[in-house]
Amino acid sequence: MSISRIASATIISSLLTLSCPLMAQTSSDLAKQAQNPLANMISLPLQNNTNFNVGPEERTQNILNVQPILPITLNEDWTLITRTILPITYISSGVAIGDAHLPTPLDDGYVFGLGDTTLTGWISPSKAAPLTWGVGPVVLIPTSTDAVLGADVWGAGISAIILGMPGHWVLGSMLSNVWSAEEDDGSRAVNLFSWQPIINYNIPEMHGLYLTSVPLITADWEADEDNRWTVPIGGGLGKVFKIGKQPVNGQVAAYYNVKKPEFGADWQLRLQLQFMFPK
DSSP states (O other): OOHHHHHHHHHHHHHHHOOBOOOHHHHHHHHHHHTOTTOSSEEEEEEEEEEEEETTTTEEEEEEEEOOEEEEEOSSSEEEEEEEEEEEEEEETTOOSSOTTSOOOOTTSEEEEEOOEEEEEEEEESSOOSEEEEEEEEEEEOOOSSGGGSOOSOEEEEEEEEEEOOTTEEEEEEEEEEEEOBOTTSOBSOEEEEEEEEEEEEOTTSTTEEEEEOOOEEEETTSOGGGSEEEEEEEEEEEEEEETTEEEEEEEEEEEEEEOOTTSOSEEEEEEEEEEEOO
16 A cells, blocks of 8 residues: 555544544644644654656655654743654656656656655744744755655755734744755756745634645746746645544645646645644
C-alpha cells in the first residue's frame, strides 16, 4: 500500500470515528493553538501532500513532510519557535521536484527517499497580544538521498509571520525566501520565495471542528517567467480529537493550481495528522 493511501485511510478514519472527543472548550482552545505556527506548544505534524498530473507523463508525486515544532523560551519576553521540515518523497518516472519545469527521467522508473531539510527559527514575543508575529532565519540543509530529490546545496534566507485570532478566526501570513550561493554566471541553484496565507474558521459549538485554507504559493526566481509561479486555491476541513489520551489535529484539504510551471501538478490532496503536546 502506498504512503498516500495509508495516510488517507488513517486520517479519514480518525476524522470520521472521533471515538474519544475532547471537552468543547478544551478542543476549541487546542484547535486555535494547532492553527497557530507560533503557539508555545511542542507538536509533531505529519503532512502528506499528493500531487496529481505532474510532469509530461502526468504522474503522481507523494511528499510526506515530517515537521516537528519545538518552542524554546529565551527569557520572559521572547520565545524561539523552531520548525524542521523533513520531506520523504516518492517520485514516478519523468517527475522532479527541484525544478518541476525541467523533468528528469529516472532510470528505475521511480525514486524514493529523503529530500533537503528546511530548518526555520522564528523569534516571537512571549506575551499574548491581538497580533502576534515572528521573524528569523531559515536554513536549507542538503540531506537529499538522490539528486532528483533536492538541490544538494546549502541555502539560507529569512522568514516572517504575522497572525491574529479575532473571534472564531485564525488569520495570518507566512513569508520566506531562501537563496544558495551565486554561481560564476550569476545564477543560483536555489532562489525560492514562498508565501502561505493562513485562513481558518473555527465553527462555533462544533467541538474543535474548523474550516481551513492554507495554500502554499511559491516563486522560483531562477526560472523563466512562464514557469516561475505556483498559485493554488482551495481548502478543507479540520478537527481536533483524541487518540486515547493523545490530542491530535486531523485535516483534509484539496488545492487546485490556477498558475503553475509547464510540468507542475494540476492539483494537490493534503492530509495531515498533528500530534500535540500542550503544557
